Amino acid sequence: MLILFGTLALLLVIGMPVALALAGASLAFLVLESPIPPVVLMHRMINGVDSFPLLAVPFFILAGSLMNHAGITDRIFDFARALVGWMRGGLGHVNIGASVLFAGMSGAAVADAGGLGTIEIKAMKEGGYDPDFAVGVTAASSTIGPLIPPSLPLVVYGVVSSASIGQLFAAGLVPGVLMAAALMAMVAWYARVRGYGRDAGFAWAVLGRTFRRAFLSLLTPVIIVGGILAGLFTPTEAAIAACAYALVLGGPVYRTLTLRKIGAISRDTVETTAIVLLIVAAAAIFSWILTSNRVTEMVAEAILSQTQNVVLVLLLINVVLLIVGFFMEPVAAITILTPVLLPVVVELGVDPVHFGIMMVLNLMLGLLTPPVGMVLYVLARVADIRFESAVRATAPFLIPLGAVLALVTYVPAISMWLPELIYR
Known part of the structure; x- marks a missing residue:
């Protein structure tokens, strides 16, 4: 294991991409310490992505x-502005509300930050808000996306843990709304301290007009989540339905998508998908080595031999996940750590669905912290500020998000109420 983890650490330190570092460390272990031929590396990586839900x-x-x-x-954004822009610190609340609405379409924090972030930060700067506040609230609100369904990290966790993806989607809804409420409370505090006012008066006419304009767009999460919960299609089929609906909206309805744009979007999608699935494949061989060498069992035994107190064990796991999130992409961390940590929490009676929400929320905080912090890199570029400034701007918003993490960890009903209502 020293060879496996030592090689991984060395490759990451010298700047090797996560996927290549995981695959390289696994190959070094197979060549130096295992009688298994290295060609098995390719077979296990292929098996790692040979999954229908991963489609x-x-x-x-x-x-x-x-x-x-x-x-x-x-x-x-216009609908969210009409809905909550009348509150003090209005555009901060609009930022969060728009992220909640967009979460039902993208399922990824970086997509939220890169898509909505450009609009939100520009509007907040023009509205007289401090750049650090604009970047901080945009970064924090983008982490809501992977909790409110659909969610790419929850799909990966469901595949690795064999948990129901439909139940995971249902379990993420209430924690996602709770995150939004906590961030809005933080925005209200900022507004009072810094003297931010209201950006617009509330008007039913404006709300109605913007709602009608956004209505077809807002149906996207209804189609995705409603179809899954109603049993009309699987999460994979829901994703295909979302693409078809987006093409209909952007084509004959809004007339904003051209063949040239669709071609560019397709190329970007292929590139992003290749990166994500290469990480999943490399993490699959890494986690297979850990499992086949009984590392997962030894970790479980080591933790449970120290304490059987579920409160302490969950606290320890939270700390581990937060530290891992500082240095590793969420998809890779989920694929590697789920086989290691899931047996521990199941032994203590924690539901795998509840643990999945806890794990994803932990790793989303990692997107807001250096040195990985992909959301921070995206927003630093969007806002044209230094990366260090983006880190400082986002740090205060980790307080409400950390409070939500504690609640989700120790009050399972927050995550499990909706899945138990619908599925059990």
Whole structure:
């Protein structure tokens, strides 16, 4: 194991991409320490992505990109502004509300930050808000996306843990709304301290007009989540339906998508999908080595030999996940750590669906922290500020998100109420 983890650490330190570092460390272990021929590496990597539910990944990526380029983000932002822009610190609340609405389409924090973030930060700067506040609230609100269904990290967790993806989607809804409420409370505090006012008066006429303009766009999460919960289609089929609906909206309805745009969107989707699935494949061989060498069993025994107290074990796991999130992509972390940590929490009576929500929320915080912090890199470029400034701007918003993490961890009903109501 020293060879496996030592090689991984060395490759990451010298700047090797996560997928290549995982595959390289696995290959080094097979060559130096295992009688298994190295060709097994290729077979296990292929098996790692040979999964029907993982087909949802490229289609949700494509759907989110189509929504961005079809002008749907503008309609959602305008509706959110009419809905909550009258509150003090209005555009901060609009930022969060738009992220909640867009979460039902993209399922990825980076897509939210890159798509809505451009509109939100520009509007907040023009509205007289401090750049650090604009970047901080945009970064924090983007983490809501992977909790509110659909969610790419939850799809990957469902595949690795064999948990129901439909139940995971249902379980993420209430924690996602709770995150939005906590962030809005933080925005209200900022507004009071910094003297931010209201950006617009509330008007039923404006609300109605923007709602009608965004209505067809807002049906996207209804189609995705409603179809899954009603049993009309699987999460993979829901992703395909979302793409078809986005093409209809951007084509004959809004007339904003051209063949040239669709070609560019398709190329971007292929590139993003290749990166995600290469990480999944490399993490699959890495986790297979850990499992086949009983590392997962040894970790479980080591933790449970120290304490059987579920409160302490969950606290320890949260700390581990937060630290891992500082340095590793969420998809890779989920694929590697789920086989290691899931047996521990199941032994203590924690539901795998509840643990999945807890794990994804932990790793989303990692997107807001250096050195990986992909959301911070995206928003630093969008806002044209230094990466270090984006880190400082986002740090205060980790407080409400951390409070939600604690609640989700120790109050399972927050995650499990909706799945138990619908499925059990």
